[in-house]
Amino acid sequence: MIKKYSDYSLKKYNSFGIDAKANKFITFSSEVDIPELFLNIKEKEEVLILGGGSNILFTSDYNGIILKNEIKGIDEEQLNENEVLLSIGAGEVWDDVVNYTVQKNYYGIENLSLIPGNMGAAPIQNIGAYGVELKDVFYTLECYDIENGEKRIFNLDECKFGYRDSIFKNELKGKIIITKVNLKLSKIGKLNTNYISLKNYLIENNLTTPTLSQIREAVINIRNSKLPDPKKLGNAGSFFKNPIVTKKIYDELNQKYPNLSYFISEDGLYKISAGWLIEKCGLKGIRMGNVGTHVNQALVIVNYGGATGEEILKFVENIQTKVFNEFGILLEPEVNIINNNQQENL
Numbered sequence: 001m002i003k004k005y006s007d008y009s010l011k012k013y014n015s016f017g018i019d020a021k022a023n024k025f026i027t028f029s030s031e032v033d034i035p036e037l038f039l040n041i042k043e044k045e046e047v048l049i050l051g052g053g054s055n056i057l058f059t060s061d062y063n064g065i066i067l068k069n070e071i072k073g074i075d076e077e078q079l080n081e082n083e084v085l086l087s088i089g090a091g092e093v094w095d096d097v098v099n100y101t102v103q104k105n106y107y108g109i110e111n112l113s114l115i116p117g118n119m120g121a122a123p124i125q126n127i128g129a130y131g132v133e134l135k136d137v138f139y140t141l142e143c144y145d146i147e148n149g150e151k152r153i154f155n156l157d158e159c160k161f162g163y164r165d166s167i168f169k170n171e172l173k174g175k176i177i178i179t180k181v182n183l184k185l186s187k188i189g190k191l192n193t194n195y196i197s198l199k200n201y202l203i204e205n206n207l208t209t210p211t212l213s214q215i216r217e218a219v220i221n222i223r224n225s226k227l228p229d230p231k232k233l234g235n236a237g238s239f240f241k242n243p244i245v246t247k248k249i250y251d252e253l254n255q256k257y258p259n260l261s262y263f264i265s266e267d268g269l270y271k272i273s274a275g276w277l278i279e280k281c282g283l284k285g286i287r288m289g290n291v292g293t294h295v296n297q298a299l300v301i302v303n304y305g306g307a308t309g310e311e312i313l314k315f316v317e318n319i320q321t322k323v324f325n326e327f328g329i330l331l332e333p334e335v336n337i338i339n340n341n342q343q344e345n346l
């Protein structure tokens, strides 16, 4: 079913809590609504698909049409003795999906517990945490092309997943509506406990042979101890991606900063901790007006209340400049910045 609103407040639809408005706001709850949705989009009108609004920064009112995806439902298909395929509506809340799989004893996404947002947005930046990414369990997704209304299916290779990246953040940015995501999960125990903070938590809590639920609980507890709850303090999680550099650049940096925080990525490149770079510039826990970096995690930018998107953007640019001047590295936002009706990652 479609519901239409005009001049609609977005405050409760973005985790930064920015008080912007949308010219037109339409919610839809079924794939059968899609043809009617397209009838509502005027030629050349700016369109934004919205999930949970937890990876978005509105820098002004949205002078176009926002389509809020509320397609629900989880269907199961047994692929074989050991694997199950879940077909998940794009409007399902991601953490509800994780909870569902843990209750059913399906392995694969427990490390991604408590990531805010909806199923449909998870492939956009290939969500990841505690050593697991969506791509590890991804099978296919179904979507509609906004330009011509055609239905398309993308497999793993076609999504071009990378670190917080996919084809949907690049060539296809803002061009498709994801309606369903299909994930392949395992029915036999294969836990991923290599990530250092998870490993330490398990040791400290004497969990030598943890169950699936215990891993979920561990991840939830670690996240709750480190990250601010957007319901209490507006934020969009990590604002920047960890920059990836070559060994040569890493060596140069490491000579100057021997305690540089980094990890080696799958492809042998060096991923430098963006939080560490910001902290080293003396910017952890600072506040400018209504905006600041979180006291426990410099990578998280917070709205102390009443901040505008423009104010947050200025703060972001200030951090980028200071980090660039100190380290010669331009921090790339992970958050989708909606600027003058256009989605930009600066």
Ligand SMILES: Cc1cc2nc3c(=O)[nH]c(=O)nc-3n(C[C@H](O)[C@H](O)[C@H](O)COP(=O)(O)OP(=O)(O)OC[C@H]3O[C@@H](n4cnc5c(N)ncnc54)[C@H](O)[C@@H]3O)c2cc1C
Residues within 6 Å of the ligand: 015, 048, 049, 050, 051, 052, 053, 054, 055, 056, 069, 090, 115, 116, 117, 118, 119, 120, 121, 122, 124, 125, 126, 127, 128, 129, 176, 177, 178, 179, 227, 228, 229, 230, 235, 236, 237, 238, 336, 343
């Ligand atoms: C406290 C906090 C912690 C976080 N921790 C993590 C983390 O550990 N790892 C991580 O990867 N991310 C993390 N995030 C970021 C965020 O949760 C994810 O990026 C999430 O997938 C965003 O989902 P959403 O539904 O809120 O997307 P939205 O913010 O609504 O949208 C994000 C982008 O996806 C597009 N989009 C949304 N739905 C669709 C659709 N159905 N079809 C097409 N395009 C669509 C939007 O147009 C936009 O470009 C965190 C955020 C917060 C606030």
